Amino acid sequence: MRITASDALLVIDAQNDFCEGGALAVQGGAAIMPLINRLAERFDTVIATQDWHTPDQISFASNHAGATPFTEIKVAYGPQMLWPDHCVQGTPGADFHPQAAPAVTRALAVVRKGHNPLVDSYSAFYENDRRTATGLAGLLRERGVTRLFLCGLAYDYCVRFTAEDAVREGFEAVVIEDACRAIAPDTAAAAKASFAALRAAEMSVASLLG
Numbered sequence: 001m002r003i004t005a006s007d008a009l010l011v012i013d014a015q016n017d018f019c020e021g022g023a024l025a026v027q028g029g030a031a032i033m034p035l036i037n038r039l040a041e042r043f044d045t046v047i048a049t050q051d052w053h054t055p056d057q058i059s060f061a062s063n064h065a066g067a068t069p070f071t072e073i074k075v076a077y078g079p080q081m082l083w084p085d086h087c088v089q090g091t092p093g094a095d096f097h098p099q100a101a102p103a104v105t106r107a108l109a110v111v112r113k114g115h116n117p118l119v120d121s122y123s124a125f126y127e128n129d130r131r132t133a134t135g136l137a138g139l140l141r142e143r144g145v146t147r148l149f150l151c152g153l154a155y156d157y158c159v160r161f162t163a164e165d166a167v168r169e170g171f172e173a174v175v176i177e178d179a180c181r182a183i184a185p186d187t188a189a190a191a192k193a194s195f196a197a198l199r200a201a202e203m204s205v206a207s208l209l210g
Contacts (some may be wrong), residue, residue, distance in 0.1 A: 001203070006146045008046070008140060008143070009149050010048075011151060012152065012180075013051050013158050014032075014033060014036060014048065015050060016094070017086040019153075022084065022093055026153050026154045026183055031180075032181060035178065036103045038209060039176065039179060041106075043149070046107045047104070047140075048104050049112075049152075051112075051113055053114045058080065058120060061083065067082050072180050077130070078186070089115070113134060116132070122157050124159070125166065140171065146171060147174065148171050148173050149165045149176055150180075152180060155177070157183060164200075167198045172201075174203060175202045179205055
């Protein structure tokens with residue numbers, strides 16, 4: 001598979017709170033940062049995403065009396081997983097991981113998501129209400145991008161939802177599996193099944209870069 005000018009790399013949420021020591025740490029999160037940097041060197045178009053929550057975010061368990069993280073509630077737009085407070089605007093946890101600095105520096109744009117306190121956002125294309133667009137699709141089309149390569153955190157949530165929406169928006173999607181990490185085995189398996197159903201390819205860094 002050859003990388004061309006019509007390809008883009010999406011670096012999903014390479015942030016401190018999703019790495020070791022963070023509020024919502026994904027096991028092995030920091031270890032993928034060198035791989036992400038290697039990938040970013042090869043793409044003309046790199047886009048980074050950044051969770052950017054307010055303290056009163058609807059998906060924080062702390063904002064619901066008696067609720068605990070990793071349980072699900074019903075909100076106006078449907079089911080919503082509750083999380084520990086994470087990636088709060090202006091905090092160190094919301095900052096990009098320092099080891100991802102080369103990739104972030106190459107980014108044409110940073111798409112901040114989840115800043116509406118009433119709606120969480122996993123996908124880089126749409127908030128979880130499935131109606132509010134981030135503008136990413138238009139940016140990519142203006143750049144002539146037709147195929148997206150995805151890496152980052154977490155494989156089973158923000159990478160998954162972004163890949164699914166990429167396909168729905170008419171882009172070809174390729175998930176760089178070893179440049180991602182998942183939160184849990186069961187949701188990782190569900191993500192893999194979803195990619196297969198949507199014919200979103202999965203591959204390794206080595207198979208892409210050689």
